Amino acid sequence: MSLRVDGLSVAFDGVSVLDGVDLEVAEGEVLVLLGPSGCGKSTLLRAIAGLERPSAGRILWDDKDLTEVATHGRGFGLMFQDHALFPHRDVAGNVEFGLRVAGMPADQRSHRVARALEMVGMEGFGGRRIDTLSGGEAQRVALARSVAAGPRLLMLDEPFGSLDRVLRERLTEDLGVLLRRLGQAVVHVTHDHDEAFALADRIAVLGDGRILRIGNPAEVWADPGTVHAAECLGHENLVVLDGSGCCPLGRLGDGPGTVLVRGDRLVIGAPADGQPAAAQVSAGRSVGPVSGLVVRTSIRGGRTVVVLDVGGLCLRASSDGSTSVGDRVGVSVADGGVVPLSG
Amino acid sequence: MGKLRELVRISARVLCVAIPVGFLTIFFLYPVGSILVRGIGAGGLERLVGLLGRGSFRGVVWFTLWQAVVSTVLAVLVAWPGAHLLARRRFRGQAVLRAAVTVPFVLPTVVVGGAFLALFERFGLSDGPLRLTRTVGAILAAHVFFNVAIVLRTVGTFWEGLDTRPEEQARVLGATPWQAFRWVTLPRLWPAVAAAASIVFLFCFTSFGVILILGGPTRATLETEIWRHAVFRGDLASATALAVVQLVAVMAMVVVANSMQRRRAIGQVPVRRTLPRASGRLLAGNLGLLALVLGFPIAVLVERSLTTGRGADATWSVRNYVALADRVDLLPISALAALRNSLLFAVVAAGMAVVVGGLASVVVVHGRRTTSRLFDLGLMLPLGASAVTVGFGMLIALDGPPLDFRSSRWLVPVAHALVGVPFVMRTVVPTLRSIDQRLREAAAVLGASPARARRDVDLPIAARALAVGGAFSFAVSLGEFGATSFLPRHPDQLTAPLALFRLLGTPGEALRGQAMALSVVLMVLTAASVLVIEGMGRRGAVRGDL
Numbered sequence: 001m002s003l004r005v006d007g008l009s010v011a012f013d014g015v016s017v018l019d020g021v022d023l024e025v026a027e028g029e030v031l032v033l034l035g036p037s038g039c040g041k042s043t044l045l046r047a048i049a050g051l052e053r054p055s056a057g058r059i060l061w062d063d064k065d066l067t068e069v070a071t072h073g074r075g076f077g078l079m080f081q082d083h084a085l086f087p088h089r090d091v092a093g094n095v096e097f098g099l100r101v102a103g104m105p106a107d108q109r110s111h112r113v114a115r116a117l118e119m120v121g122m123e124g125f126g127g128r129r130i131d132t133l134s135g136g137e138a139q140r141v142a143l144a145r146s147v148a149a150g151p152r153l154l155m156l157d158e159p160f161g162s163l164d165r166v167l168r169e170r171l172t173e174d175l176g177v178l179l180r181r182l183g184q185a186v187v188h189v190t191h192d193h194d195e196a197f198a199l200a201d202r203i204a205v206l207g208d209g210r211i212l213r214i215g216n217p218a219e220v221w222a223d224p225g226t227v228h229a230a231e232c233l234g235h236e237n238l239v240v241l242d243g244s245g246c247c248p249l250g251r252l253g254d255g256p257g258t259v260l261v262r263g264d265r266l267v268i269g270a271p272a273d274g275q276p277a278a279a280q281v282s283a284g285r286s287v288g289p290v291s292g293l294v295v296r297t298s299i300r301g302g303r304t305v306v307v308l309d310v311g312g313l314c315l316r317a318s319s320d321g322s323t324s325v326g327d328r329v330g331v332s333v334a335d336g337g338v339v340p341l342s343g
Numbered sequence: 344m345g346k347l348r349e350l351v352r353i354s355a356r357v358l359c360v361a362i363p364v365g366f367l368t369i370f371f372l373y374p375v376g377s378i379l380v381r382g383i384g385a386g387g388l389e390r391l392v393g394l395l396g397r398g399s400f401r402g403v404v405w406f407t408l409w410q411a412v413v414s415t416v417l418a419v420l421v422a423w424p425g426a427h428l429l430a431r432r433r434f435r436g437q438a439v440l441r442a443a444v445t446v447p448f449v450l451p452t453v454v455v456g457g458a459f460l461a462l463f464e465r466f467g468l469s470d471g472p473l474r475l476t477r478t479v480g481a482i483l484a485a486h487v488f489f490n491v492a493i494v495l496r497t498v499g500t501f502w503e504g505l506d507t508r509p510e511e512q513a514r515v516l517g518a519t520p521w522q523a524f525r526w527v528t529l530p531r532l533w534p535a536v537a538a539a540a541s542i543v544f545l546f547c548f549t550s551f552g553v554i555l556i557l558g559g560p561t562r563a564t565l566e567t568e569i570w571r572h573a574v575f576r577g578d579l580a581s582a583t584a585l586a587v588v589q590l591v592a593v594m595a596m597v598v599v600a601n602s603m604q605r606r607r608a609i610g611q612v613p614v615r616r617t618l619p620r621a622s623g624r625l626l627a628g629n630l631g632l633l634a635l636v637l638g639f640p641i642a643v644l645v646e647r648s649l650t651t652g653r654g655a656d657a658t659w660s661v662r663n664y665v666a667l668a669d670r671v672d673l674l675p676i677s678a679l680a681a682l683r684n685s686l687l688f689a690v691v692a693a694g695m696a697v698v699v700g701g702l703a704s705v706v707v708v709h710g711r712r713t714t715s716r717l718f719d720l721g722l723m724l725p726l727g728a729s730a731v732t733v734g735f736g737m738l739i740a741l742d743g744p745p746l747d748f749r750s751s752r753w754l755v756p757v758a759h760a761l762v763g764v765p766f767v768m769r770t771v772v773p774t775l776r777s778i779d780q781r782l783r784e785a786a787a788v789l790g791a792s793p794a795r796a797r798r799d800v801d802l803p804i805a806a807r808a809l810a811v812g813g814a815f816s817f818a819v820s821l822g823e824f825g826a827t828s829f830l831p832r833h834p835d836q837l838t839a840p841l842a843l844f845r846l847l848g849t850p851g852e853a854l855r856g857q858a859m860a861l862s863v864v865l866m867v868l869t870a871a872s873v874l875v876i877e878g879m880g881r882r883g884a885v886r887g888d889l
Contacts, residue, residue, distance in 0.1 A: 046511075049511075049514075049515050050514075051511050051514070051515070070514075070519075070520075071511075071514040071515060072514050072515075072516075072517045072518055072519050072520075072522075072523075075517070076515065077515060077516070078511075078512070078515040080508050080511070080512055082508070084506070084508035084509050084511070084512045085509075086509050086512075086513075086527055087509075087531065088530040088531055097513065097516050097518070097526075098516035098517050098518075100526075101513070101516060101517045101518040101519070101522050101526075102517050145512075145516070146515075146516075149516045149517060
């Protein structure tokens with residue numbers, strides 16, 4: 001029971017949007033597609049659903065080729081960004097739609113609708129008109145509609161795109177619980193790395209129509225592979241090295257390029273003597289300490305983030321809150337804190 | 344200085360309101376009121392009741408109704424595939440097709456009548472067992488020809504703006520293409536279909552020229568009966584009674600159509616998306632259908648106008664066109680002179696319509712709420728009231744004290760302007776409304792006075808809409824037949840459509856040839872104005888639709 005996407009390419013009027021994408025999603029697995037807007041995430045979902053025609057490649061379910069099967073014959077569910085609820089039907093009318101087109105009798109339908117609404121915490125909303133729903137309620141109804149039809153694969157396209165942050169975070173949590181309970185194959189698309197890490201069994205980072213990196217969240221976070229993927233994942237300390245692999249932190253590579261200095265591996269300590277470490281530091285070994293200046297502090301998610309100026313290089317690190325703006329500190333990088341990136 | 348400026352401002356406001364109100368009152372409300380007063384007052388009511396009881400009258404009403412219903416259904420069915428094609432597929436020449444299908448809608452009714460006569464004659468359908476001339480079939484075909492554009496554009500435009508995601512969502516939920524259409528597209532499309540159908544119904548219900556030319560004496564509708572009684576028999580009393588019935592029926596329909604339009608306004612945010620390319624088969628099928636229904640009659644008309652002689656003697660020539668300059672016994676002046684009259688009237692009428700409609704639009708958009716509502720409704724009335732009612736009302740109301748315009752040369756252009764004003768308002772009002780208030784605020788912040796801001800922001804944007812409305816009035820005036828056919832005649836002021844009507848009504852090869860040539864000239868002139876409108880509408884921010 002798994003989805004396989006094989007060398008999938010999609011082009012609009014000759015312009016390539018997806019270029020040879022390979023994916024696999026097993027039953028009970030949540031795969032999150034992460035990428036900035038315009039990278040082809042939605043197109044990938046639409047192609048899997050059969051709403052876009054691929055220019056090359058195949059879409060398979062349990063080794064059965066579905067590429068030529070029409071959308072309604074695939075048995076996949078897709079929840080759209082902005083929900084696309086049917087404005088001319090009430091909540092129950094929306095949720096029962098998939099069952100209705102499948103020819104399920106009315107009495108069974110109402111039972112299933114009630115169960116789906118209950119699952120998303122919307123019991124008793126069946127008779128409500130669509131335009132009376134709040135953003136969060138509409139989102140839940142859209143989810144109930146997708147789930148009620150009983151798809152073998154559930155795809156969610158930025159389901160929280162239009163919601164405010166607080167609601168997003170709460171719904172993300174609810175969704176995570178719900179997806180585990182459903183236990184089916186899920187492809188979830190987002191540009192928000194926090195959301196991705198909250199939901200994913202595996203993360204695929206998409207950029208310019210290709211999969212740049214795919215793996216479990218911890219692996220992908222620790223080694224994004226490319227600059228673009230690191231940015232998508234929310235890494236901030238991308239350090240450009242000069243011709244001899246040096247930067248104000250020291251010599252972090254063998255030549256020019258970009259490395260990632262993981263914020264969670266930056267250690268802030270007592271002031272150092274200000275000289276960059278002379279010895280070459282390769283990935284995996286510790287660096288520093290070198291002298292830095294605290295330029296700014298802010299609180300993000302209850303934790304203090306410190307912005308440091310190290311010889312003109314701007315770095316962000318988490319801190320215990322004991323430093324304040326203007327402090328001179330010693331900055332060092334713990335083991336595995338320097339990750340080389342390509343591209 | 345300040346006082347003078349204040350005075351100028353107040354008088355400008357007064358003029359803005361007074362000119363449209365005066366125009367509407369004298370040339371529309373007073374004539375229509377006269378119909379009602381004469382039709383109901385002073386023994387008119389008994390006559391009216393008597394009329395309603397008559398079998399022949401009931402027959403006329405029944406025919407008027409059912410031909411309009413059938414015409415509407417046929418127009419919707421024929422336009423449907425094209426609306427889908429324009430809204431949901433893309434292909435090269437889309438804009439051209441959109442413009443081309445609009446042309447039939449503005450063609451003069453007399454020209455369309457002529458085109459269908461030519462079509463039937465060409466294929467031997469004017470006589471014999473397959474006769475179509477003087478049948479309902481001819482009327483229905485012509486009505487479909489006229490009204491396909493309305494359905495195509497109203498439904499097509501609405502459909503185009505309709506979010507595709509609900510359909511896609513339905514497909515993902517397992518709906519077949521047909522189920523998605525039936526349960527998701529159609530319910531949302533319905534208001535636009537109803538709005539288009541109600542307008543088409545109204546047009547077919549008040550159809551005049553087509554029925555007169557193609558229907559023959561046995562196929563009478565309320566409109567043609569009014570004309571026959573008033574102009575042919577001189578029985579103004581019966582004509583008035585019929586006009587009252589017509590007026591009440593049409594007003595009721597306008598109210599219904601209007602409320603449907605309003606419901607249509609509950610729109611959605613249009614979404615940008617890439618549409619699939621039209622397949623060759625779909626495109627060919629659609630173009631074939633439209634070419635058959637819309638293009639074929641026109642093609643035959645053009646062919647006939649370029650042919651002289653019948654049967655084996657038929658040869659290609661431009662003699663019919665050359666003959667337009669010669670006066671035939673049937674007409675007081677040459678067809679060319681009539682054409683010149685029409686062009687002059689059309690220019691004058693368009694000018695009046697632009698002034699009156701423009702001022703009225705300013706009042707509708709910027710005036711006080713109640714004034715705005717009254718203006719909006721009042722100046723749209725001539726669009727609802729049929730041309731025949733307008734002409735007949737003028738005939739009976741303006742021919743003696745206190746208002747005697749019988750000998751006025753302005754009466755024809757005024758009647759045409761009255762029909763043109765709603766078109767001007769339909770383009771100008773939405774355009775003025777669409778002007779972002781922030782643009783004026785930006786101008787004010789930059790130091791422009793309100794008057795200055797209006798001149799520098801509103802006027803340039805509205806100018807294009809005014810031009811579009813004016814061009815439309817021009818086209819309408821050029822082909823106007825219904826109202827003109829009632830107005831007092833000065834032989835030297837014969838308009839081209841009236842000349843054409845007389846030419847068509849008289850047998851004879853030479854006359855028929857001239858009639859076809861005159862039809863083609865009128866068609867080219869009106870079609871050209873429409874294409875200019877299409878071009879302007881597409882380039883600028885002109886809103887609104889027919």
